[in-house]
Ligand SMILES: Cc1cc2nc3c(=O)[nH]c(=O)nc-3n(C[C@H](O)[C@H](O)[C@H](O)COP(=O)(O)OP(=O)(O)OC[C@H]3O[C@@H](n4cnc5c(N)ncnc54)[C@H](O)[C@@H]3O)c2cc1C
């Protein structure tokens with residue numbers, strides 16, 4: 001017999017929006033289940049720039065979004081301070097940039113009610129030595145950087161503690177309708193292949209770029225186009241502030257620092273499908289070349305990872321450039337399509353995820369007659385113990401200060417000990433889930449250091465066998481899947497030192513172990 | 526300013542990896558006046574296994590039992606492969622001479638003339654190889670005969686789990702059994718390193734303590750597998766002593782790097798080549814190269830990582846066995862792959878986008894691995910027209926184009942055979 005779960009609200013999509021909706025509902029005392037086909041932040045929430053927008057980027061073409069950003073930026077700095085680094089931001093123009101655009105910028109900011117202060121070029125260069133010598137104008141704004149992993153992990157953990165169930169690797173495959181109502185939703189566990197169903201009073205489709213697909217599955221319609229953006233992570237932090245190019249949005253015009261690295265991007269490329277969302281060599285080259293105009297050191301610096309995310313474009317895309325399409329969000333009550341218990345929330349930004357969640361939860365609560373008001377404007381996100389290993393810099397600090405003398409480092413680059421892996425595994429266990437190496441990687445810094453998983457994948461596999469968490473020949477598939485996940489981000493950055501490391505990795509994993517010869521035993525993509 | 530020392534030789538071998546070492550071994554046989562220079566290489570990561578030829582065609586998982594048949598098929602299908610520059614008898618002679626040489630050292634090998642042997646890896650996979658270090662041979666036999674077997678690992682030795690190895694192998698080897706022990710002579714640190722463990726087992730007393738710890742668990746086991754830590758300098762004696770104490774056949778399973786078999790191999794080679802009058806300049810690199818009117822090369826030598834030349838070699842011939850990216854015989858920039866020392870033309874895909882596959886484990890391999898130096902029948906790197914760039918410069922080992930040793934499982938064989946060919950060819954010019 002197929003298992004059926006019951007709940008008040010089913011939320012589809014384990015990104016920022018889904019996590020935000022789950023937490024908001026949980027705080028209002030509503031029972032919910034959050035399902036995600038892969039793992040947290042598998043979509044845009046795990047593949048964005050990590051910029052907590054001040055709003056300044058949108059002042060010229062979308063003042064509404066600019067104001068939303070401004071307000072949420074201020075709120076989140078209060079409510080989730082552990083996820084945010086208050087770097088401040090700069091808008092910087094270099095020789096050759098559009099003079100009119102530069103001249104209008106401050107006025108646009110004032111009109112939208114955004115603080116914006118012109119800076120002396122010399123002061124700006126003192127503060128940010130990596131700026132180009134060809135810099136001609138600089139303005140200071142309230143940008144900050146935000147850690148999307150910590151943010152989403154904490155929202156989900158908070159929701160879980162309030163009774164929300166979170167199911168990873170659970171993909172929605174079918175809606176079963178009875179007249180105007182969705183009676184149940186069929187899902188597949190992508191790890192075990194098991195099929196199950198969920199019955200809910202209301203279903204929230206928070207599946208980001210997949211929202212159109214999910215809606216179509218239910219017999220409803222949303223117009224979504226896909227725009228792929230690619231970003232590069234540098235090995236070292238390049239700047240203290242967020243640095244934006246002061247020009248109409250274009251490729252590689254934002255550099256966001258975070259912890260010990262910086263992220264440069266993005267590109268914007270219309271995609272036909274969501275199947276092959278990977279960075280390409282030509283995008284990488286374009287980012288390096290364009291970024292170097294603003295910060296010349298981007299030409300020679302070492303990059304450690306490239307990744308791509310998809311922005312869902314609502315309302316048919318932009319005229320000339322997909323970046324000019326509104327970054328506002330879309331909240332759709334599918335009663336308009338004759339389905340009374342399906343709601344879609346898509347579009348928007350990471351910066352406005354809380355607001356999107358609030359509006360969605362308001363609508364849900366009206367429908368199920370819950371009168372409890374939204375709490376997320378007031379109650380801060382708890383900095384959960386469980387999420388600490390994902391924070392850059394936490395592991396080394398822990399290791400030097402307080403580690404147990406019998407503990408061992410499994411990831412030597414990022415100094416992640418065995419006890420951390422155990423803690424993460426135990427956390428999976430509470431929610432009745434088989435631990436997987438990619439899931440462990442997601443919740444820690446493992447594999448993110450300079451060996452990119454080459455050695456630590458082997459140490460973790462052994463550790464999991466020793467604890468009976470892997471058995472039979474599962475390890476081979478787990479190692480391959482973990483290495484391939486890292487590979488996705490390395491493949492386009494393989495020149496100079498990284499190509500040397502890639503060769504060592506192949507010599508070990510293929511030349512020596514022959515792992516490429518093991519038949520695939522389960523889904524690894 | 527210190528004056529720069531100048532030395533000279535008939536032959537200079539650039540590289541101390543498998544190819545450089547094999548070349549030195551063949552040069553010594555012919556008593557060629559030889560200087561060898563190089564920094565650490567892939568050898569320190571090496572398993573100790575010597576592969577000759579395993580998989581062909583790439584893209585299939587077809588693993589050949591008989592490496593010579595595999596080479597026949599490979600050279601027919603792919604006449605550009607470096608193996609195709611040699612007759613099969615030459616490859617055989619190369620392997621024999623090299624293995625004979627190894628068998629006079631503390632690092633002897635066992636192999637079957639016409640057969641690959643299945644051996645164990647630390648992740649619990651089984652791989653085919655050609656020659657097996659004697660210290661690992663009993664494992665191959667135990668696997669083949671499915672003997673009752675105990676595999677032991679140690680608390681604190683990371684990335685080596687007896688349980689993992691046993692679990693992975695269980696379906697084909699039901700009587701394999703894991704055991705975890707504390708390493709009797711571990712120091713204060715909880716982390717164990719293979720090199721330290723190997724050193725400690727050079728002491729008789731530590732071997733007895735280890736045997737005592739294992740003894741109660743032997744049971745019906747006929748064979749005992751341990752990580753490759755059984756001695757650094759006298760591995761045969763260490764193993765035989767433990768076998769006598771425990772009354773079972775003992776074998777080593779290679780660990781990940783830095784591995785003891787790799788260290789043993791390197792030290793053994795260096796000692797043996799020193800005895801044969803090969804002049805080794807260790808831990809230095811050739812930083813510059815130019816050719817003189819008399820066709821002699823002038824090689825500028827300096828510290829690894831520096832740019833200042835502190836020694837000059839004048840040499841009549843060069844064997845370039847610089848390896849690929851890891852060995853630094855090749856360098857990959859954002860636009861292009863170069864051979865940095867002589868500026869030799871490098872065969873390569875036209876665009877970086879074609880270097881690597883989306884799937885790291887893609888069976889057909891990455892195209893970048895086929896990049897490298899193209900050579901003529903005399904192992905001389907050639908230009909776009911197929912003409913040798915220098916008449917007295919030859920190349921050997923993984924730097925060569927049109928091969929993928931990692932996927933074809935021909936690493937050591939390719940290095941040894943091409944070193945043999947390169948030495949034979951350069952000899953004629955000296
Ligand atoms: C390149 C790029 C850069 C960006 N930079 C910024 C920035 O700097 N600042 C900012 O504020 N915003 C930024 N954004 C926007 C921001 O990332 C997104 O708006 C936000 O992450 C969207 O979150 P989401 O939860 O709605 O969607 P997603 O994060 O995409 O989540 C949707 C989830 O649904 C899951 N799913 C899909 N189908 C199914 C199914 N059938 N069953 C179960 N689950 C399913 C997916 O796996 C996915 O995890 C950026 C976006 C991109 C693409």
Ligand SMILES: Cc1cc2nc3c(=O)[nH]c(=O)nc-3n(C[C@H](O)[C@H](O)[C@H](O)COP(=O)(O)OP(=O)(O)OC[C@H]3O[C@@H](n4cnc5c(N)ncnc54)[C@H](O)[C@@H]3O)c2cc1C
Pocket residue numbers: 504507508511512539540541542543544545562563564565566567568570571572573574575576577809810811812846847848849851852853854866921922923924930935936937938940
């Ligand atoms: C992880 C790993 C696992 C392996 N496993 C196996 C296995 O299971 N079976 C097997 O048969 N083989 C294995 N091998 C070994 C493999 O056979 C050889 O490493 C490979 O064939 C390359 O050998 P090479 O001598 O051509 O190059 P390398 O080993 O890379 O040696 C190149 C040498 O050239 C030197 N060099 C380069 N440029 C200069 C310069 N300018 N001046 C001076 N010196 C220079 C380098 O310092 C180095 O010493 C493994 C190797 C690795 C790395």
